[in-house]
Amino acid sequence: MKRLILGTAILALSAGVSLAQTVRMGTEGAYPPYNFINDKGEVDGFERELGDKLCEMAGLTCEWVTTAWDSIIPNLQSGNYDTIIAGMSITEEREQVVDFTQNYFPPAASAYMALKADADIKGGVVAAQTGTIQAGYVAESGATLLEFATPDETVAAVRNGEADAVFADKDFLAPVVAESGGQFVWAGEDVQLGGGVGMALRESDDELRAKFDAGIAAMKADGSLNELIRKWFGADAATF
Amino acid sequence: MLDCADPKALEGLHWTLCYLTTGKHLDFYWSFGTVLVLLAVTAPVALAFGFAGAMAARSPVLPVRMLGKGYTAMVRGVPDIVFFLFFVIALDQGIEWLVHQVRCPDWTDPIRNGLEFRVCPQAKVPPGTAPQAVHQIYGFVLAVVTFAIVFGAFAANVLYGAMQAVPRAQLETAEAYGMTAPQVFRRVLVPQMWLYALPGLGNLWLILIKATPLLFLLGVQDIVYWARELGGAKTQAYDYPHPDWRLWYFLGLMVFYLAMTRGSEVLIARLSARLNRGQATMAGEAMRKAAA
Numbered sequence: 001m002k003r004l005i006l007g008t009a010i011l012a013l014s015a016g017v018s019l020a021q022t023v024r025m026g027t028e029g030a031y032p033p034y035n036f037i038n039d040k041g042e043v044d045g046f047e048r049e050l051g052d053k054l055c056e057m058a059g060l061t062c063e064w065v066t067t068a069w070d071s072i073i074p075n076l077q078s079g080n081y082d083t084i085i086a087g088m089s090i091t092e093e094r095e096q097v098v099d100f101t102q103n104y105f106p107p108a109a110s111a112y113m114a115l116k117a118d119a120d121i122k123g124g125v126v127a128a129q130t131g132t133i134q135a136g137y138v139a140e141s142g143a144t145l146l147e148f149a150t151p152d153e154t155v156a157a158v159r160n161g162e163a164d165a166v167f168a169d170k171d172f173l174a175p176v177v178a179e180s181g182g183q184f185v186w187a188g189e190d191v192q193l194g195g196g197v198g199m200a201l202r203e204s205d206d207e208l209r210a211k212f213d214a215g216i217a218a219m220k221a222d223g224s225l226n227e228l229i230r231k232w233f234g235a236d237a238a239t240f
Numbered sequence: 241m242l243d244c245a246d247p248k249a250l251e252g253l254h255w256t257l258c259y260l261t262t263g264k265h266l267d268f269y270w271s272f273g274t275v276l277v278l279l280a281v282t283a284p285v286a287l288a289f290g291f292a293g294a295m296a297a298r299s300p301v302l303p304v305r306m307l308g309k310g311y312t313a314m315v316r317g318v319p320d321i322v323f324f325l326f327f328v329i330a331l332d333q334g335i336e337w338l339v340h341q342v343r344c345p346d347w348t349d350p351i352r353n354g355l356e357f358r359v360c361p362q363a364k365v366p367p368g369t370a371p372q373a374v375h376q377i378y379g380f381v382l383a384v385v386t387f388a389i390v391f392g393a394f395a396a397n398v399l400y401g402a403m404q405a406v407p408r409a410q411l412e413t414a415e416a417y418g419m420t421a422p423q424v425f426r427r428v429l430v431p432q433m434w435l436y437a438l439p440g441l442g443n444l445w446l447i448l449i450k451a452t453p454l455l456f457l458l459g460v461q462d463i464v465y466w467a468r469e470l471g472g473a474k475t476q477a478y479d480y481p482h483p484d485w486r487l488w489y490f491l492g493l494m495v496f497y498l499a500m501t502r503g504s505e506v507l508i509a510r511l512s513a514r515l516n517r518g519q520a521t522m523a524g525e526a527m528r529k530a531a532a
Binding site: 024030033074082155202203204 | 358484
């Protein structure tokens with residue numbers, strides 16, 4: 001009964017709303033410089049700027065929504081937002097449940113960060129964020145995988161000695177290493193993972209995906225995407 | 241007026257003041273309000289659910305009685321976290337499904353497509369075009385309903401027990417005065433049962449306070465979410481870089497929760513004393529003797 005009443009109330013409330021297309025952009029908001037929540041409390045970062053640009057090119061009104069990383073795909077599927085633009089690497093596994101646009105960030109290196117350069121990254125404890133390609137890689141590397149819900153916690157785990165190293169996108173870790181004043185160093189070799197970063201959409205949303213795809217292609221062609229990458233990831237970041 | 245235009249050039253107290261008044265911190269302070277509003281709304285709604293459940297469980301009509309008992313048994317038996325993860329999604333999709341049936345009878349695509357749940361755009365609740373604030377309010381309402389159903393089931397059991405605990409002699413006396421069954425219920429049973437219900441309801445209230453961090457599971461940005469977000473180490477990508485300060489933020493939350501629970505305990509003790517006055521119970525008798 002309660003459900004019915006609520007349903008009717010909301011029905012009444014939402015009647016008569018116009019249906020101009022608003023695209024809800026889902027992101028994590030905890031992965032600088034890809035996406036983060038700035039000090040004003042707004043979504044900011046490389047993907048914010050890119051997403052706004054793509055929406056403008058496609059003539060869409062876009063709204064930003066943040067969600068926890070581990071439920072980011074289920075929330076897309078149940079329609080809480082229409083795209084995922086959250087530093088998500090294109091992998092075969094994910095291709096089975098969502099559809100990706102072409103990549104807007106080239107395949108990038110992942111790296112180990114530790115307190116000392118000779119940290120045991122093959123047999124020790126390595127922290128990674130749950131549900132990332134890096135977590136999958138660590139699980140198969142022979143090291144003990146220690147998973148965390150947020151990227152920030154993976155770094156904290158190394159700082160307080162819970163993990164020997166953290167394995168993540170190098171572009172995420174680079175500022176952390178640079179600003180740690182020597183506390184953090186790189187360990188081992190960089191690893192190439194995934195097919196670059198793309199936007200993920202529901203498999204049934206081909207039309208919207210085509211719009212974003214065209215936008216990304218255009219930005220690749222006129223060099224503005226490279227410019228944006230250099231702005232957020234530094235002059236020597238990998239570009240197209 | 242505080243000048244926070246160039247945060248990286250600030251130092252000391254000025255930096256601290258600017259840091260503590262960023263938009264993000266204001267969101268954090270507001271989220272305390274969210275939690276308090278949730279408590280203020282959920283508690284009476286849950287109590288109403290509980291009251292209805294307890295009355296149903298005592299009903300002489302079998303189907304109503306089964307409904308009342310079934311409600312408490314089912315909700316009490318399911319772990320909170322499962323309830324919060326599953327029920328809210330089911331409720332949300334259920335509402336959209338209903339709206340879909342009304343608004344888009346001609347829709348031919350399947351609603352369930354593998355893992356996807358897709359209703360027509362007109363049936364999205366709230367509509368996709370609605371501002372983010374509406375989505376947040378909707379999420380909050382879902383949270384209140386979920387909390388109310390869960391805590392209502394516990395409250396129903398407490399109230400049911402309390403109603404059974406009122407001495408039969410009290411009710412019989414009322415009947416002897418010629419009161420009808422609803423009159424006995426209203427004038428004698430309910431006023432007296434609060435006394436027996438209070439300890440159980442007090443427990444529930446404290447558990448409810450401590451359960452509010454579950455809000456984050458429902459996508460409502462509560463104080464725990466913001467404490468974690470603000471406390472995490474911040475690089476130069478942010479205006480106010482700082483190391484890992486989560487400990488301090490969580491200490492702040494601890495103070496908040498302790499203050500809430502302590503304040504509640506004091507209030508419950510007072511309420512209990514008030515309810516015991518003039519009652520034929522041990523506590524009531526002790527009060528009478530102390531006064532005499």
